Amino acid sequence: MTQSLIFVQRKAIRAVGDDESSGCSVSLNTLTFVSTCSRPIMKGEELPGLLVNEIGGMHGILHDHVEFLKKHFCLITMKEFLENKKNMSKKVQAVYLWWHKPVIDKDLLQSLPNLKVIANSGVGMDHLDLKLVASFGVKMANAPCAVSSSTADTGMALLLASARRLVEGYHVAVSPGMEYCEADFLGVEVTGATLGIIGMGSIGYKIALRAKAFEMKILYHNRTRRKEQEEQAVGALYCEKIDDLLCQADFVMVVVSLTPQTHKLIGKREMELMKPTATLINISRGAVVDQEALVIALRSGVIRAAALDVTYPEPLPRDHPLLKLKNVIITPHLGIKTDKATRMITEEAVENILAALAGLPMPSEVHPS
Amino acid sequence: MGQRPIYVMAEQDLPGLLIMGIGGTHGVQESLAALLKKHFSVITMKELLENKKEVGKKIQCIFVSEFRPTIDQELLESLPNLKVIGNSGVGVDHLNLKMISNFGVRVTNTPHAVADSTADMGMALMLASARRLVEGSQIAVSPDTNYFAADWLGVEVTRATLGIIGMGRIGYKVAQRARAFEMKILYHNRNRRSQEEEQAVGACYSEMEDLLQQSDFVMLVVNLTPQTEKLIGKKELGLMKPTATLINISRGAVIDQDALVEALQNKTIKAAALDVTYPEPLPRNHPLLKLNNVIITPHIGTATVQATHMMAEEAIANMLSVLNCQPIPSEVFPQ
Numbered sequence: 001m002t003q004s005l006i007f008v009q010r011k012a013i014r015a016v017g018d019d020e021s022s023g024c025s026v027s028l029n030t031l032t033f034v035s036t037c038s039r040p041i042m043k044g045e046e047l048p049g050l051l052v053n054e055i056g057g058m059h060g061i062l063h064d065h066v067e068f069l070k071k072h073f074c075l076i077t078m079k080e081f082l083e084n085k086k087n088m089s090k091k092v093q094a095v096y097l098w099w100h101k102p103v104i105d106k107d108l109l110q111s112l113p114n115l116k117v118i119a120n121s122g123v124g125m126d127h128l129d130l131k132l133v134a135s136f137g138v139k140m141a142n143a144p145c146a147v148s149s150s151t152a153d154t155g156m157a158l159l160l161a162s163a164r165r166l167v168e169g170y171h172v173a174v175s176p177g178m179e180y181c182e183a184d185f186l187g188v189e190v191t192g193a194t195l196g197i198i199g200m201g202s203i204g205y206k207i208a209l210r211a212k213a214f215e216m217k218i219l220y221h222n223r224t225r226r227k228e229q230e231e232q233a234v235g236a237l238y239c240e241k242i243d244d245l246l247c248q249a250d251f252v253m254v255v256v257s258l259t260p261q262t263h264k265l266i267g268k269r270e271m272e273l274m275k276p277t278a279t280l281i282n283i284s285r286g287a288v289v290d291q292e293a294l295v296i297a298l299r300s301g302v303i304r305a306a307a308l309d310v311t312y313p314e315p316l317p318r319d320h321p322l323l324k325l326k327n328v329i330i331t332p333h334l335g336i337k338t339d340k341a342t343r344m345i346t347e348e349a350v351e352n353i354l355a356a357l358a359g360l361p362m363p364s365e366v367h368p369s
Numbered sequence: 370m371g372q373r374p375i376y377v378m379a380e381q382d383l384p385g386l387l388i389m390g391i392g393g394t395h396g397v398q399e400s401l402a403a404l405l406k407k408h409f410s411v412i413t414m415k416e417l418l419e420n421k422k423e424v425g426k427k428i429q430c431i432f433v434s435e436f437r438p439t440i441d442q443e444l445l446e447s448l449p450n451l452k453v454i455g456n457s458g459v460g461v462d463h464l465n466l467k468m469i470s471n472f473g474v475r476v477t478n479t480p481h482a483v484a485d486s487t488a489d490m491g492m493a494l495m496l497a498s499a500r501r502l503v504e505g506s507q508i509a510v511s512p513d514t515n516y517f518a519a520d521w522l523g524v525e526v527t528r529a530t531l532g533i534i535g536m537g538r539i540g541y542k543v544a545q546r547a548r549a550f551e552m553k554i555l556y557h558n559r560n561r562r563s564q565e566e567e568q569a570v571g572a573c574y575s576e577m578e579d580l581l582q583q584s585d586f587v588m589l590v591v592n593l594t595p596q597t598e599k600l601i602g603k604k605e606l607g608l609m610k611p612t613a614t615l616i617n618i619s620r621g622a623v624i625d626q627d628a629l630v631e632a633l634q635n636k637t638i639k640a641a642a643l644d645v646t647y648p649e650p651l652p653r654n655h656p657l658l659k660l661n662n663v664i665i666t667p668h669i670g671t672a673t674v675q676a677t678h679m680m681a682e683e684a685i686a687n688m689l690s691v692l693n694c695q696p697i698p699s700e701v702f703p704q
Contacts, residue, residue: 059519099519149527153550157496164493164673167506169666173650174658182394183435185667189675191485213549214489315514323510330509332517334500340525 047074048357049091051081051112053101061098064339065346069096072350078102090114094353096346100127109136117356119349120366122336123147123203126258126285130368140366141352144202146344150336151255152206155283158307158329159251162279163190167329188250188277188304191215196249198242198265199256199284200226207253208234219245246273251281258285259369268293271302279305283335286312295321298328309334383410384692385427387448389437390414397434401681405432408685414438421447430455430688432681436463445472453691455684456701458671459483459539462593462620466703476701477687480538482679487590487670488542491618494642494664495586498614499526503664524585524612524639527551532575532584534600535591535619536562543588544570555580581608586616593620594704601625606632614640618670621647630656633663644670 050073054060061069069075074091081088089111095102095118102108104118109132117139120128125142133140161167164187172185195211197204200222208218211234218236220226225238239245246252252274256262266280267290274280280303282289291312297303305327314333322328336342348364355362386409390396396413397405405411409430417424425447433440434457445451445468453475456464461478469476497503500523508514508521528551533540536558544554547570554572556562561574581587587609591597601615602625609615615638617624626647632638640662649668657663671680683699690697 056520058516062520149551150525153496153526154500156550157493157500157502160489160493161497161502164490164669166493166497166664166666167503169669170503170664173665173667176653183396184392184398185669185672186398186677187669187673189486189673190489210546210549213546214492215485315509315517318512318514329502329506331502331505332509332514332521334502334505334523337522338500338525339522342522 046091047072048093049074049076049088050353051076051078051092051095051102053078053098059099059101061096062342062346065343068346069350072354085111093117093357094119096349096353097121097128104128104133106132109133109138117141117353117362119143119352121342121345121349124257124285125366130366134368139356139362141349141356141362141364142366143345143348143352144364146341146348147336148202148206150338150341151203151283152210154309154331154334154336155203155207155253155255155281156210157334158281158283158309158331159195159253159279160190162281162305162307162329163188163193163251168326188279190251193217193250194219194248196220196239196245196252197236198222198245198252198254200236201255201257203283204253204255205230205234207255208236216251219249221245242270243273246270247275249278250275251279253281254284254288256284256288258287262288264288264290266290266294268297271297274303276301277304279303279307281307283309286310286314291322295325298325305329307331383408384429385410385412385424385450386688387412387414387417387428387431387438389434395435395437397432397681398677401434401677404678404681405685408689417447426450429453429692432684432688433457433464434681440464440469442468445469445474453477453688455688457677457680457684460592460620461701462622466701470703475691475697477684477691477697477699478701479680479683479687480699482676482683483671484538484542486673486676487539487618488546490644490666490670491539491543491588491590491616492546494616494618494644494666495531495588495614496526498616498640498642498664499524499529499586504661524614526586528553529585530555530583532556532580532587533572534558534577534580534587534589536572537590537592539618540588540590541566541570543590544572552586555584577605578608581605582610584613585610586614588616589619589623591619591623593622598622599625601629603628603631606637609638611636612639614638614642616641617643617645619645621645621649626657630660633657633660640664642666644668 052061052075054077055066056063076088076092092112093114093116097120115138118133120142123142123144192215194217197207197220200220211218218234219239220236221239221242254266265288271293298306307329309331310333316322352362352364386405388397388411390413391402392399412424412428426449428448429450429452431454433454451474456478459478459480464476466476530553531547533543533556536556547554554570555575556572557575557577557580600623606628633641642664644666645668651657687698
């Protein structure tokens with residue numbers, strides 16, 4: 001298996017509001033990623049094998065991305081791999097996870113002796129056993145730059161939709177039975193309200209930037225406090241105790257990674273601290289919120305409403321009480337589901353994989369904690 | 370005895386204010402009625418109709434909320450002492466300003482109270498449409514859903530181009546919000562804004578055609594006047610990108626609805642999000658209700674607890690200024 005030297009030439013323009021600490025310098029619209037081989041590919045020389053779950057379909061790589069991927073890699077689907085393990089296993093040098101698939105377990109890792117890197121589509125790594133992967137000497141990367149703007153936009157979309165009862169309103173506007181809107185169909189004001197952001201990483205910070213334009217008062221809680229200039233730029237007040245944030249916020253937005261520490265971070269106690277007029281918005285992971293406690297809180301008016309882009313599991317069982325509550329909006333993990341963001345995620349993943357294969361520093365390497 | 374006499378204005382000494390009703394589908398909210406009662410002797414349409422001759426004389430003001438009560442010649446003739454109509458909301462296209470003026474009655478609106486809420490609604494609709502929020506919510510709860518498809522995508526809002534048609538108070542607030550999403554902002558207005566105002570939000574003044582051709586999102590934020598009726602028709606829709614979304618938070622009649630239906634069916638434009646239609650509500654068999662690339666909301670641009678209160682307060686201040694012969698903050702005149 002020949003390994004070609006790859007020179008990566010990248011023009012990256014620092015985008016406004018990028019999180020300096022994560023070192024992101026990739027601009028969504030202006031990324032020009034040029035990869036050139038140091039020498040022309042010789043006849044018979046193979047591109048490194050990239051294992052993907054499938055192409056298209058439920059959990060597959062997007063068709064639109066295939067051409068781009070094939071410029072750098074020999075694409076191998078799980079089906080092809082399983083049908084011909086003997087020949088395929090040595091070819092695979094990288095895995096590209098799309099929506100958490102293929103599942104990375106010990107068996108798979110053992111069957112890929114030349115695997116060097118696993119690139120994840122998206123920023124959350126809670127579906128990977130990072131220690132296990134590292135023990136095989138395999139590097140890992142996520143895609144933090146591509147996700148932050150789109151996910152922040154999703155957070156704002158949910159906040160506004162919930163506050164203004166947009167989904168309910170739509171049903172009133174189009175339902176055959178409904179002829180008019182009651183004069184007392186009222187939502188709550190977003191402009192000038194207090195937003196509490198739990199988790200002020202790059203996504204949380206972008207939410208703060210957007211919320212500021214709505215003249216929202218911004219409180220935040222984070223493992224570590226942000227620099228003063230960063231706080232001032234968005235007018236955010238640090239709440240060392242999460243309780244202080246919960247009892248003041250009109251909107252509570254949860255933007256944390258899922259870790260053992262953040263599992264059921266928002267439970268009965270936290271919801272009871274919230275205002276009865278407050279809205280909970282979750283764009284992290286379903287398991288960060290205690291779902292049973294949420295159902296009770298919503299039913300009994302402990303909080304006004306919730307908007308959830310993520311649940312546990314996804315999708316919820318069809319008889320789950322959350323699906324029946326009027327004061328909940330649930331969306332099917334919209335997070336980064338836009339044409340541009342998904343494209344950028346793949347570009348970011350390719351960049352990381354090529355760097356790993358060339359023994360160069362990876363833009364967004366993830367280590368076990 | 371040393372006790373100071375307390376002068377309380379008897380309810381009947383307060384100026385008479387006509388409202389549609391209190392509570393219910395078309396009435397004023399209870400809490401707003403209470404607010405109005407602090408300054409006026411509140412009279413409902415029902416009370417007026419029961420005894421037009423006697424009650425009619427008492428009415429000096431009318432509080433029009435959600436276009437009710439309807440102001441027609443018959444009503445105006447029955448109110449000899451009417452001085453002002455205080456509209457809750459900024460649009461007054463539902464009022465015949467000339468006719469009202471002929472009766473010597475002034476009209477006021479509430480441009481300040483509506484601005485933030487309406488701008489927020491514009492942003493809500495743009496984001497909901499771009500990210501397919503309504504469709505998504507239906508998928509999330511549908512009994513038929515057993516997985517979320519990986520290739521189900523919306524379009525990016527961050528760094529997209531927003532074209533604002535009508536850059537008044539509300540349009541400008543939309544620009545302020547959109548800027549935080551790093552959107553490129555083009556705008557078209559009767560009058561160009563000052564350079565500082567443009568720079569503050571990063572907005573570029575454009576001719577209509579250029580705006581329509583370059584925008585990923587086109588937002589309508591104009592008043593309804595004879596000049597803006599059917600402002601967006603077949604030609605304008607044809608100029609838009611096939612990937613573009615049209616958002617309307619003005620008045621339904623600003624868009625040629627038949628042309629819009631055709632454009633959406635033929636994919637001349639990608640989608641539309643409408644808080645306003647003509648009429649409101651649309652007849653239940655209207656084609657717009659059946660298209661899956663349309664979001665319609667029932668004119669909830671200012672439907673928040675806070676905004677409705679602010680509108681009532683602004684209307685009260687306007688009406689009292691007329692009764693007290695003081696400068697009127699927001700009077701509207703016939704064209």
